[in-house]
Amino acid sequence: MNANLVSNDPLQSAPQPSRISLGEGNTPLVRSRNIGPALGLSNLYFKLENLNPTGSYKDRFAAALVSEMVSNRQTRCIATSSGNTGAALAAYCAAAQIKCIIVVVDGAPLPKLKQMQLYGAELLMIDGFGTSAEVTGRVMDHLEKLTRELHLPLPISAYRFCASGMAGVESISHEILDVLEGSAEIFVPAGGGGLTLAVARGVLTKKKQSKVHCIQPEGNDTIASSLRTGVPAKSVGHSTTRISGLQVANVLDGNDTIAACKALRGTGQTVSDETILRWHKELAFREGIFCEPAGAVALAGVEKAILNGEIDPSANIVCLITGSGFKDMATVESGFSLPPVAPAGMDNSFIKLSELLS
């Protein structure tokens, strides 16, 4: 039970000052009520990683990594982030009272940046970082050199940079396969591929016959098409998707992700930003699930797999909902305008109410 510290984190049953937990993991797996049946899928599920403590699956990464930092008596943390990793690290560093500095991706949504600052993190913003492969490469080289000199980890949510943190993410698959009877087809959104790789490795350790599929926006297709055609992952030079969190121009865990998905007979799908935003709205309207746009990528990939005739309608289909809708309100707010405030003289209001009811 997530309510139970002991099972939420067995280490906490005995005092473990080095173990930092804010209640991450054990997120709900909810069966689709409306979208699944409409798509002809009898067992569509949503894994609600948006309900983690800071609003994304990155809390699993931060819990593992910051606990390790505490064990190593580290007092400083330098990271890069498009938003979710930074918010997670900032929160866990606050709980551990570790100074947290985050180099943020150009164009990260304001709520994500404010959230990092609220937890006490210092932000550094560099023009083109995260969207230009050239700028990103140079910044990363500097950070790798700097953290090596300072004997600090570089807590980027990719196996290439931080395998011990990413290992904490593999529990997503364990939780899914513990709940579902039989195997599953798990659809995972990908930027640099770390999450897809973590889910695949989590499935492999469970040894269940499940597939893991890698879904990317067309504007950041570093892995998905290569996985389909059997060629290596490739940098896209400049990411053109508007989906926050998936703008990762460089190949990070791309080739390991391709290998792991192939081993699990999973494939890749690319989807347009428009399709992603349509499913983002449908999740709220038809399932009551409010996620960030990146959280709708997996579902867009399920639709694409159906169109490609690559899905078994009776299989357990699981979409990873990766982050909270509150993290990117601008995308939401643009679509809505508030009604006028009715005056205290309430007759008009009551008439309006009757109209809404009819």
Added chain:
Amino acid sequence: MNANLVSNDPLQSAPQPSRISLGEGNTPLVRSRNIGPALGLSNLYFKLENLNPTGSYKDRFAAALVSEMVSNRQTRCIATSSGNTGAALAAYCAAAQIKCIIVVVDGAPLPKLKQMQLYGAELLMIDGFGTSAEVTGRVMDHLEKLTRELHLPLPISAYRFCASGMAGVESISHEILDVLEGSAEIFVPAGGGGLTLAVARGVLTKKKQSKVHCIQPEGNDTIASSLRTGVPAKSVGHSTTRISGLQVANVLDGNDTIAACKALRGTGQTVSDETILRWHKELAFREGIFCEPAGAVALAGVEKAILNGEIDPSANIVCLITGSGFKDMATVESGFSLPPVAPAGMDNSFIKLSELLS
């Protein structure tokens, strides 16, 4: 396990089309790492109701009530809300495909209203509703008459209006007492008193020797002082607190709340908005917990109880964190400004980074 639909909701192990669950409840109970020790409390815990599906404990209310509406084949829902109840009802009505109309409190935070609209709810805003006792009374009278005529429930999160929905909230206490060894002192923020009453009733059904304390902002002291002095709850005419969600000028469940808290030897505390906002920031900076201002009221009440010499430092002290920080970002954003974006020529950025590290 929240990851486990079966234990998250036993009914779902067998198909139960009338049971609507979005993964509410079984929220983490996290032990304080920094604030508790600083206050001299050896066992301070935070119950993270902000991690419910729509970001507040009201999801427990909505899950119970909307499931009942589905069983009763209702297709329309009319509610009132300061934000959290409306967001919860809008989400669960979306999952159940029930039309949802919400009369919102004057001055409710924009993100809460946008969230309701995102789930497909229709909003009605009336000047003075929720802040003026006179206007609120007239609107409520009309809604009670209207819903009676239409044979609809009036899903207001108060026992006076909707006891069956509030019964769904009592599980908070069951979860807390299932985890903690021995008894607890549970601090609960109060507007109309419904949450405090639900927590008290949940404790009473567990028959454990635990206390439930009612905490209110000084600007909405309808219950807390009366509980201390032994007089009935009283309307405040016009609520002057700025804490969203606790602006409830009218006495709703106030007197039942006073009776239940007295039966559990709990008392009342009033706290200033300034104190609440200070603890709201401390929760993020020192515990990594990002809640809405109302979520910090219980902790402000703990501090007040210490000042009043009314707390046992070795007891299990539980603060209810009622809602997510994303629901009231304006309160957060005002306190922070973003750093300037560094140009792509990165030398300056790297110098700045070294400065931050030193």
